[in-house]
Amino acid sequence: MKIEDILMTASMPIASPTYPKGPYRFVNREYMIISYESDPAAIREAVPEPLQPDGSNTVLYEFIRMPDSTGFGDYTESGIVIPCTYKGESVNFVAQMYLDCEPPISGGREIWGFPKKLADVSLKVNRDTLAGRLEYGDQLVAVASMAYKHENAICAHHGSQMCDVTPFIRKLTKTQVNLKIIPDVDGSPAIAQLVAYNLTDVQVKGAWESPARLHLIPHVNAPVADLPVRRVVGGTHFVADLTLPYGRVLYDYLKEPLWDARSAMSSPLAAQLA
Numbered sequence: 001m002k003i004e005d006i007l008m009t010a011s012m013p014i015a016s017p018t019y020p021k022g023p024y025r026f027v028n029r030e031y032m033i034i035s036y037e038s039d040p041a042a043i044r045e046a047v048p049e050p051l052q053p054d055g056s057n058t059v060l061y062e063f064i065r066m067p068d069s070t071g072f073g074d075y076t077e078s079g080i081v082i083p084c085t086y087k088g089e090s091v092n093f094v095a096q097m098y099l100d101c102e103p104p105i106s107g108g109r110e111i112w113g114f115p116k117k118l119a120d121v122s123l124k125v126n127r128d129t130l131a132g133r134l135e136y137g138d139q140l141v142a143v144a145s146m147a148y149k150h151e152n153a154i155c156a157h158h159g160s161q162m163c164d165v166t167p168f169i170r171k172l173t174k175t176q177v178n179l180k181i182i183p184d185v186d187g188s189p190a191i192a193q194l195v196a197y198n199l200t201d202v203q204v205k206g207a208w209e210s211p212a213r214l215h216l217i218p219h220v221n222a223p224v225a226d227l228p229v230r231r232v233v234g235g236t237h238f239v240a241d242l243t244l245p246y247g248r249v250l251y252d253y254l255k256e257p258l259w260d261a262r263s264a265m266s267s268p269l270a271a272q273l274a
Contacts, residue, residue, distance in 0.1 A: 063132030075101035113180020
């Protein structure tokens, strides 16, 4: 096996790479997103510095069905996203993710730092209800539901001849941020980064809103209930085609350690200048 062949391989194991090179196209990707208010202290605890919670005390709980994903296959995932800011920019921090397929778990963690773990997830239409369910180790962790396609979110406020997908394209292309931590061979961090990415080539095929419910159950290995539901704001259901490109380093903890900045701000000179 030649060195150039090794360096051209997309992923491990080299005998049968887990996933190919990107970018990665998703067709008919279906979302159910429940927006809810949570505890501000719990949100602050879940958000890594230097990101800041956006102050809305809002959390997004997502179920996503991906039936056609380039290089990754057919799978469903669930997780928590927290609206934040970074240097004044509005971003979404992806806090937890659970899914039922190996290639996107490995690829997501290794490339972008998605916080993915193996679990059993479903998103399906049950008569008049769009239902999401997350189980971890045969224990129920999250249940979400929406009334199925009650209000057309694209056309409801524009009339049938003036449908506008722009708000949903804006939501999907908003900067998303992951905390990527990969250890070196001695256990010390080889990579400790905030990784940013933006979805591209988005085509929204439909979007709906309705009342929604969300129930989270404490579990040590799937701690979604650590961000408790105080009040459900509403549910959004939409279907889109999109591309997941490679990401970029937003912040490198090994090159820009926060403790140096804190030491500088706590110095006598800093106190005089404050």
